């Protein structure tokens with residue numbers, strides 16, 4: 001069967017496409033466990049959407065469903081729809097590899113490959129066989145500059161990526177994701193193993209990147225969400241408790257569960 005690459009839906013391209021992703025009645029079970037219940041969300045374009053919520057509430061399951069990283073889990077069952085640029089990501093004829101180039105992902109722990117710094121940046125575009133050495137170097141330079149790593153590594157591009165500090169490795173992972181030119185970047189607690197300086201560097205980078213990308217950022221750190229989020233989604237026990245503009249939720253949420261979580265990082269739902 002021919003596989004579908006998800007491209008911008010022409011029927012909506014003429015209008016300003018405000019929502020890149022819509023999630024409708026989305027549910028996930030793993031074996032008998034109901035992990036996500038009736039999720040309804042929309043993700044605005046060129047903004048940072050932070051997802052917060054207690055451990056085990058389903059944040060990772062949700063974002064990993066968006067680019068179908070969860071596909072391999074045995075006993076996984078889903079219902080409902082995740083719509084990206086007008087098409088359902090779970091359509092059986094969607095090209096998943098192509099989907100993941102459009103919706104990139106950065107994980108909690110930096111996951112560099114046992115290759116050089118330069119090869120790591122170029123990893124996702126190695127199929128572009130016609131690139132000259134110079135073009136590859138230019139691509140590596142461009143993306144290492146975007147993540148503010150170029151000055152630190154320009155003299156050691158052929159060193160193993162593993163020789164970098166954790167914070168540098170995480171910025172390298174972001175550069176590798178950007179080199180594929182995704183439209184959406186999913187980040188699952190990308191700063192949780194980093195020091196405050198590296199954390200701030202990534203936060204500042206996110207604020208710059210949103211000009212060109214739509215960012216979905218899972219964090220346990222409420223202060224971090226306050227610093228970077230345009231929109232906030234609060235998830236507890238597999239349900240969306242509240243979603244909306246971060247400034248409104250932080251300053252005047254009237255939802256008692258949200259208020260308790262923002263105050264004490266505790267939710268009894």
Ligand SMILES: Nc1ncnc2c1ncn2[C@@H]1O[C@H](COP(=O)(O)OP(=O)(O)OP(=O)(O)O)[C@@H](O)[C@H]1O
Pocket residue numbers: 030033035053054055056057058059060061062073
């Ligand atoms: N592969 C799996 N098999 C069985 N249960 C799973 C699997 N993956 C996740 N779960 C369960 O789904 C629930 C949600 O997990 P998830 O990792 O999405 O939570 P989270 O909000 O990301 O938590 P944390 O903040 O600790 O990362 C948890 O109860 C978890 O144990």
Ligand SMILES: [Mg+2]
Pocket residue numbers: 059060061188
């Ligand atoms: Mg998680």
